[in-house]
Amino acid sequence: MLELLAAAMRCLLKALSIVSLHASLRRSRQLCCQSSPAQTPFSYELMKQQYRPEVPEYFNFASDVLDRWTEVEKEGKKPKNPALWWVDGDGEEVKWSFEELGVLSRKAANVLSGACSLQCGDRVLLLLPRIPEWWLLNVACMRTGTVLIPGTQQLTAKDILYRLQKSKAKGIITDDSVASAVESVEADCQSLKFKLLVSEGHREGWLSFKDLLKNAPSDHQCATTKSQHPMAIYFTSGTTGAPKMTEHSHCSYGIGLTVSGRYWLNLTSSDIYWNTSDTGWAKAAWSIFSAWSQGACVFVHKMPQFSPPAVLESLSRYPITVFCSAPTAYRMLVQHQLPSCTFNSLRHCVSAGEPINPEVMAKWKAWTGLDIHESYGQTETVLVCGNFKGMEIKPGSMGKPSPGYDVKIIDENGNILPPGKEGEIAIKVKPTRPLFLFTCYTDDPEKTKATVRGDFYVTGDRGLMDDNGYFWFVGRADDVINSAGYRIGPFEVESALIEHPAVAESAVVSSPDPIRGEVVKAFVVLTPNYISHDPEKMMKELQDHVKKATAPYKYPRKMEFVQELPKTISGKIRRTELRQKEWRRY
Template sequence: MGSRPILKNTSLFHFLFCFCLSCCLSVSFRYLLDLKSSDVIWSTSDTGWIKAALCAFFTPWLYGACVFVHRMSQFDTDIFLDTLSTYPITTLCSTPTVYRMLVQKDLKRYKFKKLQHCVTGGEPLNPEVLEQWKTQTGLDLHEAYGQTETGVICASGRGDKIKPGSMGKPVPPQDVQIIDENGHTLPPGKEGDIAVRLTSTRPFYLFSKYEDNPEKTAAVMRGNFYLTGDRGVMDSDGYFWFVGRADDVIITSGYRIGPFEVENALMEHPAVVETAVVSSPDPVRGEVVKAFVVLSAPFKSSYPEELILELQAHVKKSTAPYKYPRKVEFVQQLPKTPTGKIKRDLLRDREWGRT
C-alpha cells in the first residue's frame, strides 16, 4: 500500500509468494538493519508500509531477532523516550518526523543503555536532525530509501560513512542510476530521475506490474529502467541525494527548485521546528515556493512579518537567491500520516484549490 491511501496492488511473480518475497526482500534490509539473534528491534512504521512488514516481521524472523511492540493511541515524545530508555531495545526504526520531534527534547536526560543502531526512512532526513541526534545521543542515524515496488534500494548501512543529507549508496544487487528523459545514465552531479536498471542485475523481487493497470505500469518504465518517481543526484563517491518527488519539484520563472533543499535550509534556523515546502500558484511566475513553518516556542511571540523576512534571507544565503520561499505561512502543526510522514501532497492540493 505505501503511505498513500490507495492500494498500489503491485504484482510480483515468483513461486511460494509470501516466503520467497520475505526472504529476498529481507536480504536488502539485512544490509540496513544488521540484525542478530540477540537484538531487540522497535519499528514504529504503520502496517500499511512495506517497511513495517520487513522491519517488524520478516527480517527479524529470518535472523532470529526479537520484535518490540508498543501501540500508542497517539504519538507522545515523553512516553516514547521513557519506553526507549526502559526496555532493552537495541535497534530503532522510525520516520524522520519522529526523530525531528525527539530532538526537541533534552535527550541527555535519558539513558538508552542498550540502543546501538538507529534507522530511518519513508521521507528525507534533514541533516540538521541527524546532527542533533548524534550530538545528544552519540548515535548515528542510518537512512534508507526504497518503495513498496522495490524494497530498499539505497542505504547507509552500519559501518558506512554517513554523508548528512544523503540516502547512501545502492544496496546490492540493486543497480541504481540517475537517468535523463531518454533513459540515458547521467554523470555525477547531474540532476535526473532516480531509476533501477531492469536488465542483468534486476532483483527478482522487484515488482513486475501494477495489477489491472497496464497504463501505470508502462508509465514507470523507461527503456531498461524502472522509474521511482523521484528526482535526485549522485555524487562522485556514488552517494545518492534526494531532490524531490518528480511532481513535487517547483518550476518558477524557468528555475527548477527541489523542496527538500529549501526545507533543509529552513531547518537550520532556530525558529523552525518543522517545515514543508510546496508549490503555490502565482500570476506572474506560474508557481512559487511556499513554506509552511511550525515555530519553536521562543519565536512564537515574534513579529511575523520580521521573522518571515529573516527566514527568507536565511534561505537565500544558504542556497541561492532564487530558491527562497516567496510565501511563508506559520502553522501550529503539519498534516501527517498516522506514522508521522508529512502529507506534502495535501498541502500542495490546498494551495492549488484541489481540495
C-alpha cells in the same frame, strides 16, 4: 525394458529436482536464518560480493524461515529473545517466542481457511492498529497463501469502499473502531464474503476472531507457494487518479529484505528491534521480514499516536538495541530531549521514509553518541540505497545502492548520467528484472509499463550521485507529497475538496514544514456564493470536510484562497508553478 528404463530415468530426474529444490531452500534459509556478525569490519564491496541470494521455485517465509527459527530456538542455539514483544504503555505486555508464534499463527491460519473459507490466492483487507494480532495475522496469511492488503485505520468509509471494490477482496479483518464504516459500504462490495472482528465481545454480522482462535486446532499444513506468487498488495498514492495496487511476491519481501536485516539494520538474533511505523504502511512489513529473517525480536509499542515522551521513556526502560523511525520523529525527539533519558542498550539507529536534516543527525549524535543511518526505498521496492552499518556517513545522503539493485541516475531518454548530474533515480530492469522489485500494479498493465524507461524502472524521484558513489535525494519528479513519511496524492485531496459546494476548483501541492518536512497546501478558488465568507472559518470548514471525505492525515494544513489557478494552454493546472512559488517563500 525401454519403458522400465524411461520410468527409472523419470524417477531419478524427479529425485534430483527435489534434492536441488531442497538445497536451494537450504541456501535461502541460511541467508535468512543467519544473523549478521555485528563486530565484523564492514566492507561495502565485500557486502556486494557476498549478497547472492538464491530464489527457489517454491518459498514461504512462514515455513521456510520462521519455522526454522523455531527449530533453532528448540535446539538452544538462539538467545532467549522473544520473536514479538508488545507493550501498551500501561503495564500490559505480550511476549511470544518463535515457537509460540508458530502455534498461534497455525491456529489463526485454520481460522482463515476454515470459518473464513479463504483459499490460496484470495485477497483480504487488514485494518488493525499496533496490536499483536496484526503480526499474527500477517504470518497466518503467509501460511494460507492469502494475499494480504494492509491499510491504515485512518481510512474513511469511502476509502474502504474503493479498496474493497478495486481489490475484489473476499474479506476484511478489523476492530470495532472501523466496523461501522465497513458496514456502511458492504452492500456495494459484491466480492466481500466475510467480516472478521478482532475485538472483545461480539458484533452482529461479524465473525469473532478471538472465539474462533481459541477453538481452532494448532496443526496446519502450510500452503505451497511459488516464490513469484503474490503475497501482499499495498495501495500507493500517485500524481493523478486514485491509489494503485502495488503487488509483491513471496520472494520480493521474504528474501529481498534480508539485505535490510543483515546490513542496514545490522541485526543479530540477540537484538531487540523497534520500528515505529504505522501498520498501514509497507515499512511495517519491512520490519517483519528484516527482523525475523535474522531471528531478532520485533518490539512494538501500542502508541495510538506518535508520542515523543512515550518513545523516549521506552528507549530508556526497555533493552531496545536497534531503533527505526521517520525523520519527522527524530526532529520531534531532539526537541523533547530529556537529560534524564539514557539509552543504555541502544547501539544502532536508522531512518527511512523521507530525507533527514543533517542538523537533526548532529543533535541526535551529540545526545546519544549514535549516528542515524539513512536509507531510501519505495512501496514498489525493498531497500534501494542505504548507509550501511560501518560505512562512512555523509550527512544528507541516502547512502550507496543495495546489492540487490543496479541503481543509476538517468535522463528523460533513459541515458545514464555521470556523477554530479541531476536526473531520475532508476533501477536497471533489462535484460533481467530484479526479483526484489514489485511484480506489477495489479490489474493495470498500462501503469506498470509506464514505470519503465529504456532499460530502467524509474522511481519518480530525482537525485544525483557523487564521485564516491553516494546518492543524494533532490525531490519528487511528480507532485506526490511526502509528509512525515506519508505519501499523499494531490488528486485525492482535490477530489475531496471539490465535493464541498464552496470549492469551484483547487490545486494541492507540498509546502515546507520544519517538523514534517513538507505538508499539504491547497490553493482554492471559491464559488461566487462563498467568496465573502470569513477566510479563517472557511479554511477550518474545508479542512474538517477533507478529514471526513478521505483519510484525515491528507487534509491541507495550509490553505490559500485565490481568484484563479495557473494553467497550461490545454487547461491543465500547473502544480509545478505553484509548488515552486510556495517553496521560494521559505
